[in-house]
Amino acid sequence: MIALKIAFRNISRQKKRSFLLAGAIAFGMLVITLLNALSGGVVENIRVNFSHALGGHIFIMGREFSGEGRMIHKIRPDQRLDQLLDENAASIRGFSKRSQAVPSLIFGSKQTMHLLYGVDFEEEDQLLESLAVTAGSLSGVSREGNALILPKPVGERLGVEPGETVLVKLETLSGQQNVGEFKVKAFIEDQEQFGLSAAYANRSYLNDLLGIGSQEYQMLNMFVADLSRLDDLTRVFREGLKSPEELEESKFEELEEEEALLEVSVGGVPLDPMMGGEEIKPWEGTRYQVMSLNQIMEPVELMVGVLNQVGLVIFLILLSVTMVGITNTFRMIMIERIREIGTMRAFGMQRREIKRIFLLEAFFLGLLGSAGGILLTALLAFILSKIRFGADPALQFFLRQGQITFSFSAASILINTALVLVISLIAAYWPARASAKLPPVEALSSHT
Amino acid sequence: MAIVELEKVTRVYTLGKAEVHALRGVTFAIEKGDFATIIGPSGSGKSTILNLIGCIDQPTEGKVIINGKPTQGLTDKVLTTLRHETLGFIFQSFNLIPVLNVYENIEFPLLLGRNKMSKKETKEWIEYLVESVGLIERLDHKSNELSGGQRQRVAVARALVTRPEIVLADEPTGNLDSKTGQSIIELMKKMNADLNTTFIFSTHDATIMDIADHVIRLLDGLVVENSKNRVRAGGLS
Numbered sequence: 001m002i003a004l005k006i007a008f009r010n011i012s013r014q015k016k017r018s019f020l021l022a023g024a025i026a027f028g029m030l031v032i033t034l035l036n037a038l039s040g041g042v043v044e045n046i047r048v049n050f051s052h053a054l055g056g057h058i059f060i061m062g063r064e065f066s067g068e069g070r071m072i073h074k075i076r077p078d079q080r081l082d083q084l085l086d087e088n089a090a091s092i093r094g095f096s097k098r099s100q101a102v103p104s105l106i107f108g109s110k111q112t113m114h115l116l117y118g119v120d121f122e123e124e125d126q127l128l129e130s131l132a133v134t135a136g137s138l139s140g141v142s143r144e145g146n147a148l149i150l151p152k153p154v155g156e157r158l159g160v161e162p163g164e165t166v167l168v169k170l171e172t173l174s175g176q177q178n179v180g181e182f183k184v185k186a187f188i189e190d191q192e193q194f195g196l197s198a199a200y201a202n203r204s205y206l207n208d209l210l211g212i213g214s215q216e217y218q219m220l221n222m223f224v225a226d227l228s229r230l231d232d233l234t235r236v237f238r239e240g241l242k243s244p245e246e247l248e249e250s251k252f253e254e255l256e257e258e259e260a261l262l263e264v265s266v267g268g269v270p271l272d273p274m275m276g277g278e279e280i281k282p283w284e285g286t287r288y289q290v291m292s293l294n295q296i297m298e299p300v301e302l303m304v305g306v307l308n309q310v311g312l313v314i315f316l317i318l319l320s321v322t323m324v325g326i327t328n329t330f331r332m333i334m335i336e337r338i339r340e341i342g343t344m345r346a347f348g349m350q351r352r353e354i355k356r357i358f359l360l361e362a363f364f365l366g367l368l369g370s371a372g373g374i375l376l377t378a379l380l381a382f383i384l385s386k387i388r389f390g391a392d393p394a395l396q397f398f399l400r401q402g403q404i405t406f407s408f409s410a411a412s413i414l415i416n417t418a419l420v421l422v423i424s425l426i427a428a429y430w431p432a433r434a435s436a437k438l439p440p441v442e443a444l445s446s447h448t
Numbered sequence: 449m450a451i452v453e454l455e456k457v458t459r460v461y462t463l464g465k466a467e468v469h470a471l472r473g474v475t476f477a478i479e480k481g482d483f484a485t486i487i488g489p490s491g492s493g494k495s496t497i498l499n500l501i502g503c504i505d506q507p508t509e510g511k512v513i514i515n516g517k518p519t520q521g522l523t524d525k526v527l528t529t530l531r532h533e534t535l536g537f538i539f540q541s542f543n544l545i546p547v548l549n550v551y552e553n554i555e556f557p558l559l560l561g562r563n564k565m566s567k568k569e570t571k572e573w574i575e576y577l578v579e580s581v582g583l584i585e586r587l588d589h590k591s592n593e594l595s596g597g598q599r600q601r602v603a604v605a606r607a608l609v610t611r612p613e614i615v616l617a618d619e620p621t622g623n624l625d626s627k628t629g630q631s632i633i634e635l636m637k638k639m640n641a642d643l644n645t646t647f648i649f650s651t652h653d654a655t656i657m658d659i660a661d662h663v664i665r666l667l668d669g670l671v672v673e674n675s676k677n678r679v680r681a682g683g684l685s
């Protein structure tokens with residue numbers, strides 16, 4: 001206990017020196033903690049923004065082959081799918097069945113390409129409420145077959161007004177050019193902060209132009225109720241939608257295509273990059289592709305993981321520099337306090353207690369540095385999160401409502417603190433041992 | 449009863465190829481309760497002898513017997529415990545622990561081992577010592593806030609706190625002016641009389657020697673005088 005008291009008070013003996021050492025540790029801690037928290041926040045934001053932009057957490061697409069062997073992306077009304085939606089209704093917060101195209105919108109001499117969703121407005125009753133109308137009105141859209149809802153910037157680019165008609169030029173699923181007329185019903189606020197800028201039309205009308213049946217659609221998007229169960233639910237749909245032939249195929253442990261594309265290895269088998277390029281044999285009927293936000297996030301998380309590792313390397317480099325500093329300082333301290341060591345030894349302090357004083361001092365120093373670093377990080381994070389970043393849409397994707405967010409992980413802070421403490425102890429170990437081994441008579445007769 | 453015995457003790461330092469014979473066969477005994485002084489010119493071996501008795505150094509040959517127990521061949525750990533239980537130290541340059549205040553410095557040796565006293569007894573005992581050395585108003589001062597004489601008074605109290613049988617003091621007055629030095633020696637003598645603690649101190653100063661009841665005079669590593677005259681416990685008059 002006396003060792004604890006002395007070690008603790010020894011820290012403030014040379015305030016400037018302790019401050020510098022603790023400051024170096026704090027700086028390392030600041031770098032790593034801020035980086036971790038920033039990347040954690042970015043991942044969360046990208047996840048949220050992705051789910052907004054893509055309109056869901058789970059995405060189901062259907063693929064079938066036309067008579068000419070052309071792959072067509074569409075989903076036909078399917079009892080299996082409806083049943084799965086029914087069975088898992090409790091886990092699903094909402095879903096939408098949409099068609100989509102990126103047509104050329106033409107008005108007079110002006111032309112622009114934009115994402116267009118075909119929506120069943122009756123089914124997606126919440127969508128209309130969520131749209132912020134700037135001109136025109138949304139009432140009765142579902143009854144006017146060729147109604148078109150345009151983001152305001154697109155409308156401005158075309159120079160069109162609500163009530164006027166635009167031409168829509170697109171390619172049908174079988175590859176033919178097709179043209180339709182849409183009546184602009186309303187302008188809406190662009191939702192670009194979510195990375196989303198889309199026009200909306202009635203699905204049946206868009207389907208007509210795309211050359212698919214009015215009850216068919218191209219993508220089923222689902223929001224789940226509990227994100228932690230996202231993978232489970234994805235699996236339920238993926239397995240549940242497999243055709244008997246696919247089930248047969250997967251028995252031979254062939255990689256499912258979408259998994260093979262998105263994962264580096266499956267079950268420990270490294271992905272052969274050639275497999276993606278192989279010809280796919282046409283199949284009968286519809287095959288489903290079920291993807292989840294987690295899969296889409298994988299490369300993002302991989303990148304962030306690499307970033308964090310780079311941060312860790314910087315942290316370790318900073319720490320090892322600091323470690324040299326600590327070792328040298330403690331060597332100096334040993335010489336400075338040599339008479340004290342001799343005195344304590346004379347009065348009956350055992351070697352291990354002398355060592356303990358040194359190690360405890362290093363421990364406190366590390367603790368002080370870590371705490372300082374964490375505090376500094378919190379302060380800096382607080383200040384940074386107050387900054388509003390302008391309208392740059394590319395940046396918005398990483399932010400939450402235009403602001404940086406930080407996600408602190410207690411576990412990684414604890415691990416980094418532990419790392420600091422261990423390194424401080426290692427750094428002080430040799431001087432501590434040397435001090436303990438000093439013969440008391442030499443320590444006492446030293447003339448420093 | 450002899451509390452310290454030296455038998456044919458030699459101590460040879462090797463400095464490279466040269467050998468320094470600091471002690472060349474020293475034999476004497478000190479009785480319990482003695483107020484003993486070791487005197488001699490510089491380099492005569494006073495510090496060497498006190499280091500040997502203090503169990504922080506070992507003789508090259510001969511025996512050092514403390515309290516009937518030979519100290520040779522003991523491990524560092526055992527010697528450290530022996531020091532803690534039997535010995536107290538006073539140094540020429542005071543050597544207080546700078547981060548501890550007066551009370552904590554005095555208490556310090558008690559915290560290094562098992563303390564048989566209760567909390568209350570300990571407090572009373574330390575307060576008694578503080579009062580004896582006249583520093584009751586300086587209890588929470590750090591050593592850099594004290595004068596040399598005051599520091600040495602703290603050191604005297606610290607040396608006595610574990611109720612050691614022997615207190616060793618190597619030139620306790622060496623860093624003090626003669627008047628202050630005199631008062632420190634008088635304080636030591638008083639504690640020697642009050643607690644019956646054996647004191648062994650070294651000095652250059654011939655006038656201080658008069659207070660001692662046992663004088664060991666060294667010259668070139670040999671005892672040239674070992675006189676146990678003096679009136680026991682009456683040296684002050």
Ligand SMILES: Nc1ncnc2c1ncn2[C@@H]1O[C@H](COP(=O)(O)OP(=O)(O)OP(=O)(O)O)[C@@H](O)[C@H]1O
Pocket residue numbers: 461462463468469470488489490491492493494495496497
């Ligand atoms: N660590 C050492 N290494 C080599 N020689 C030493 C060492 N310590 C003491 N000596 C030598 O041993 C002899 C006795 O030294 P010691 O310190 O015991 O003398 P002293 O009587 O205490 O002198 P002083 O009055 O100056 O303190 C001296 O010649 C000294 O140079």
Ligand SMILES: [Mg+2]
Pocket residue numbers: 494495496618
């Ligand atoms: Mg000496």
